[in-house]
Amino acid sequence: MARLPFSQQVRQAREDAIVDAVNRLLAGKGFDLMTMDEVAAEVGIAKASLYKHFDSKEALAAAAMKRLLNRARFELDRVEALTELDPLGRLQAVVRWTMGVQLAGEMPSLPSQNSSLRTALMADMDYMTLLLGVSERLSGWILQAQAAGQLGATVPPEVVLYTLFARACDPVLAVLKAGGHPDERIIDWVMATTFDGLRAR
Amino acid sequence: MARLPFSQQVRQAREDAIVDAVNRLLAGKGFDLMTMDEVAAEVGIAKASLYKHFDSKEALAAAAMKRLLNRARFELDRVEALTELDPLGRLQAVVRWTMGVQLAGEMPSLPSQNSSLRTALMADMDYMTLLLGVSERLSGWILQAQAAGQLGATVPPEVVLYTLFARACDPVLAVLKAGGHPDERIIDWVMATTFDGLRAR
C-alpha cells in the first residue's frame, strides 16, 4: 500500500469534511434548498475554496451520493458474510440498515423529479457504475428469495427492487420520528408494513 | 342558488385555469422548480396578472393543494356510498384512486422537507381543516378495519394512515411508468406490495 504524500492526505481530509457537511445538509433540507454558502459555513472555509475541490454544486452532491453507495456496498459485503441469513434475511438486514441511516440524519435525499442534479448524476459514470452494482447484487438476492418461495412472486423483481430503494428515503420515517417515537420501533413498524403488508395475515 | 355576476364567473374561470396549470407544474416538477414565469406562460397571461389573483407562489400552491383535498373529500363520499364495500375495501378503493391521480399527472407534490411552503400551508386554516377532515375519515375506516381483523393490528393506526398518504405520492409509480408499464398493472403491483407485503403469503 503506497503512502500518499502528506499534502494529499490533508487535501483528502478536507474533502471528506466537505462531503460530510454536504451529506448532512442534503439529508436535512435536500438539494434545492442547500446553498453553497451554507456548505462553506458548515465546513468553516470560504465559498470560493469549495470550488477548488468540486466543480459545481451538482458535483458536490454527486460526491455525497457516491460515498453513500460505497457505504452501501460495504454493508452488502457485511451482510453477505453472515452465513446464518437466507436471501430474504439479507434483504431485510439491508433495508433495516438504510432506515437506520435515514433516521440518523445521514441519508442524502435527491429530488425524485427531474432536475439538473438528475442529469448530472446520470452522466457521472462512477456514480452509475456504483448504482448499477448495488442494484444488481440486490436483484440477485431478490431472485433467490423468490425462487425459494420467501418473497411473493405476484410482483416482478424489478418492482421489489424499486420498493426497497423507496423505503430507504421513505418520508414516513421522518413523520414518525417527529411524532416522538424511538428509532427502533419506527424501523420495526415500517419493516412490518413493507414485508408483511397492511392487511392482516 | 344565487347566480354570480358575470364578471365574477369570468374571474372564477380564470382562477380555475391558473390552478389547473399550477397543478400540472407541481405534479411535473414540484414546488421548488416551478417558476411563476412558467405558470404565467402556461396560462397565457402576464406574470403580474397572477399576483392580482394570488398573493404569492405559496398561495398558488396552497390553492392547488386545497383543490386536491376537495377532490379527495368528494372521492371519500363516493366510496362511502358503495354499500358493497367493507372498511378495508373502502381504503383500498381510495388508495387506488390516489395512484390513478398520480399516474394521470395530476398529483401536486410537496417537498417532504421543511420549506417556506410547509410553513405557509400549516398557517392556512382552510388547508389544515381540509387535511384534518380527510385524515379523520380515513382514520375511522382504519379503526373499523382493524377491529374487524382485516388490517394487521401489529402496527398502530397512525402508521397505517401515514403509509397510505405516502403511497399517494410514491416515486415508485413514476419509475414504473417510465419503464413503459401500463397504468393498471402498475397500480395492481403497488397495491399488492402495500396491502399484501413483499413476503410470500
Add this chain to the structure above:
DNA sequence: GTCTATATGAAGATAGAC
C-alpha cells in the same frame, strides 16, 4: 489553496400606464 470582493443570472414580487 485560501481568502475578499464581485460578476452573472434567475426568480419572486411590484410600479405604473392603459
Add this chain to the structure above:
DNA sequence: GTCTATCTTCATATAGAC
C-alpha cells in the same frame, strides 16, 4: 385586471490578491 418594464434579493460561480 391586464400589460410591459423594473426592482430586489439571493445563489451559483469566478477574479485576482496573497
